[in-house]
Amino acid sequence: HTVHEVPTKPYEGQKPGTSGLRKRVKVFQQEHYTENFIQSIFDSIEPQGATLVIGGDGRFFSPETVQTILKIGSANGVAKFIVGKDSILSTPAVSNIIRKYKAYGGILLTASHNPGGPDKDFGIKYNVSNGGPAPESVTNKIYEKTKTIKSYKTIQAPEVPLSKIGEFSYGPSKVSIIDSVADYVELLESIFDFPLIKSFLSSHAHEFRVLFDGLHGVTGPYAQALFVDVLGLPPASVQNCVPLPDFGGGHPDPNLTYAHTLVDAVEARGIEFGAASDGDGDRNMIYGKGAFVTPSDSVAIIAHWAESIPYFKKGGVKGLARSMPTSKAIDLVAQKKGFEYFEVPTGWKFFGNLMDAGRLSICGEESFGTGSDHIREKDGLWAVIAWLNILAAANAASPNKLLGINDLLYAHYAIYGRSFFSRYDYEEVPAAGAAALVAHLNAALASGSLTGTTHTSAATGTAFTVADIYDFAYTDPIDKSVSKNQGQVVTFADGSRVVFRLSGTGSEGATVRMYVERYVAPDAGDAELRRPAADGLKGLIEVALELSKLKEFLGVDTPTVIT
Ligand code: VG1
Numbered sequence: 001h002t003v004h005e006v007p008t009k010p011y012e013g014q015k016p017g018t019s020g021l022r023k024r025v026k027v028f029q030q031e032h033y034t035e036n037f038i039q040s041i042f043d044s045i046e047p048q049g050a051t052l053v054i055g056g057d058g059r060f061f062s063p064e065t066v067q068t069i070l071k072i073g074s075a076n077g078v079a080k081f082i083v084g085k086d087s088i089l090s091t092p093a094v095s096n097i098i099r100k101y102k103a104y105g106g107i108l109l110t111a112s113h114n115p116g117g118p119d120k121d122f123g124i125k126y127n128v129s130n131g132g133p134a135p136e137s138v139t140n141k142i143y144e145k146t147k148t149i150k151s152y153k154t155i156q157a158p159e160v161p162l163s164k165i166g167e168f169s170y171g172p173s174k175v176s177i178i179d180s181v182a183d184y185v186e187l188l189e190s191i192f193d194f195p196l197i198k199s200f201l202s203s204h205a206h207e208f209r210v211l212f213d214g215l216h217g218v219t220g221p222y223a224q225a226l227f228v229d230v231l232g233l234p235p236a237s238v239q240n241c242v243p244l245p246d247f248g249g250g251h252p253d254p255n256l257t258y259a260h261t262l263v264d265a266v267e268a269r270g271i272e273f274g275a276a277s278d279g280d281g282d283r284n285m286i287y288g289k290g291a292f293v294t295p296s297d298s299v300a301i302i303a304h305w306a307e308s309i310p311y312f313k314k315g316g317v318k319g320l321a322r323s324m325p326t327s328k329a330i331d332l333v334a335q336k337k338g339f340e341y342f343e344v345p346t347g348w349k350f351f352g353n354l355m356d357a358g359r360l361s362i363c364g365e366e367s368f369g370t371g372s373d374h375i376r377e378k379d380g381l382w383a384v385i386a387w388l389n390i391l392a393a394a395n396a397a398s399p400n401k402l403l404g405i406n407d408l409l410y411a412h413y414a415i416y417g418r419s420f421f422s423r424y425d426y427e428e429v430p431a432a433g434a435a436a437l438v439a440h441l442n443a444a445l446a447s448g449s450l451t452g453t454t455h456t457s458a459a460t461g462t463a464f465t466v467a468d469i470y471d472f473a474y475t476d477p478i479d480k481s482v483s484k485n486q487g488q489v490v491t492f493a494d495g496s497r498v499v500f501r502l503s504g505t506g507s508e509g510a511t512v513r514m515y516v517e518r519y520v521a522p523d524a525g526d527a528e529l530r531r532p533a534a535d536g537l538k539g540l541i542e543v544a545l546e547l548s549k550l551k552e553f554l555g556v557d558t559p560t561v562i563t
Pocket residue numbers: 018019111112113278282283323346347348365366367369502503504505506513
C-alpha cells in the first residue's frame with residue numbers, strides 16, 4: 001500500500017479549546033483544513049501499531065470525516081480502528097471503549113451542544129488512553145503542528161461502509177465497526193442497581209412517570225436501550241431519540257432555554273421525572289414538574305447519596321471535585337463526610353489525573369456536566385440513572401410517602417444549606433469588548449481599587465462588600481502542570497462569589513460567562529431556602545453587572561442564555 005504525501009499549507013486558528021477544535025462546518029470543508037488537523041494529531045502522538053477509537057454524535061460532516069481519519073490514520077501507521085456503527089458513539093461511550101479495549105486513544109467528531117448542519121458547527125477532539133480528553137500538553141503540541149504543517153500522509157482505499165458491523169481489512173490496517181450501544185449499557189448495568197430502579201418504577205407506574213428527551217442527539221439509541229429495553233418503561237418514555245445530523249434544526253443543549261421540548265412535555269403532562277442530554281451525550285438536565293435541579297446541586301446530591309449506588313458502595317468514595325465556577329455545594333458534602341475535595345479549571349480534562357491517581361470518584365461542572373471515575377468524560381445518562389437509583393433507594397426507605405425530585409432537593413438544603421447559583425451567557429459578542437472587560441477586572445485586581453468597596457443593590461437593598469479579586473490559576477496536584485488565566489473571581493464579605501470567564505468552546509466571536517453564587521445556611525428557614533434562584537440572586541447579579549461594567553464593555557443589555 002502506497003502512502004501518498006499530499007502538500008498542504010497551514011491554516012490559522014486550529015487551536016483546540018476547552019473541548020477540542022470547534023468551527024463552522026464550512027471552515028472544516030475548506031481544502032485540506034480537516035486533513036491538516038488530523039495529520040497534526042498523528043504528528044503529536046505515536047500512532048504506529050496503535051488501536052484507535054473513532055466515534056461522535058453523528059452530526060453533519062461526520063461520515064466523511066471518519067473516512068478521512070481512516071485514510072490518514074492508516075497512512076500514519078494505525079494498526080486498528082474501532083468505529084461506532086454509522087459513526088455514532090456518544091462521548092461517554094468512546095471513553096468507555098478506549099478503556100475497555102485498551103486502545104491508544106480516540107478521535108471524537110462532535111461540537112457537543114452546538115447546533116449542527118451545513119451552516120452550523122463541527123468539531124474534532126482527541127482523547128488519550130485513559131479515555132479522557134487530551135491534556136493541554138498534547139493539545140498545545142497539536143496546535144504547534146498545525147502552524148507548520150507542510151504535507152499530510154494518506155492511502156488510497158475504498159470507503160468503508162459504516163453501517164455494517166464486523167471486522168474488515170483496510171489497506172495495511174484493520175477496521176472494526178461495532179454496535180454503538182452494547183458496551184455502554186453493560187457498563188451502566190455494572191454500576192447501578194437496575195433491579196431496584198425497575199421495581200420502583202414498575203410499582204409506581206402512574207405516580208412516578210419518566211420522560212427522557214434525546215434532543216435528536218446521540219443519546220437516543222442509548223436511552224431507548226436503557227429506559228425501554230432494560231427498565232421496561234413504555235416507549236413513550238423517550239422522545240426525540242432518533243439522532244439527526246442537524247439535530248432536527250434544534251440546539252441540543254439540556255438547559256431550560258434550549259431543551260424546551262422536554263420542559264413543555266413535562267409541564268403539559270405533569271411528568272414527575274424528566275431528563276435530557278446534549279448532542280454528544282455527556283451533559284444532563286434533571287427536570288420534573290415544578291422541579292429543576294441545578295447541576296451544582298445535582299452533583300452534590302449524588303455525592304451525598306453515593307452509598308445507595310452499588311459502584312460506590314463497593315469501591316467507596318475516594319474524593320469529590322468541581323470546576324471552579326461550579327457552586328460550592330459539593331464542597332459542603334465533602335466536608336461533612338470527610339472526603340478530600342478539589343477545585344479545578346473548567347473542562348473535564350482536569351479531572352482525569354485525580355481519577356487516575358485514585359483520589360477522585362464523583363465530580364461535576366455547573367454546565368450540566370456530571371460524572372465519576374467509571375470513565376474519563378462527563379456522562380449524561382449516567383447522571384440520569386444515578387438520580388433514578390437514588391430516588392428508588394430513598395423511596396425504599398420511605399414506604400408511606402412517595403419522594404420526588406423536590407423532596408430530595410429540600411432535604412439536602414435542610415442539611416447543608418443552599419448555594420443559589422446562576423450563569424449568564426453573553427454569546428458571540430465583539431472580542432474587543434470581552435478583552436476590555438477582562439482588562440478592567442485585571443486592573444482592579446492589580447490596583448486593589450475594588451477591594452473593600454461596598455455596593456448596594458437598588459432592587460433589594462442588600463449591600464455587598466468586595467473581599468477579594470483574583471485570577472484563577474491551577475496547579476495539577478499529580479503532574480504539577482500549571483494552567484493560568486482560568487477566570488476572574490470576585491469574592492464578597494458574605495461568602496458570595498462572582499466569576500467572569502471567556503468561553504473556550506464557541507465557534508465565532510467571543511462568549512462571556514458570568515457565574516453568580518450566594519450561600520444561605522440551613523437555619524435560614526424553608527421560605528428562604530426554597531426561593532426561586534433568580535430571586536435569591538437578584539441583588540448580587542445587579543451588583544456584579546455594575547462593578548464589572550459588563551453591559552458597557554459588551555454593548556449588550558441582556559444575556560443570550562441564563563442557566
Ligand atoms: C463549556 C462549559 C464547560 C464544559 C465545556 C465542554 O466550556 O462551560 O464546563 O466542560 O463546555 O462541554 P466553555 O469554555 O465554553 O465555557 V461539552 O458538553 O461541549 O463537551
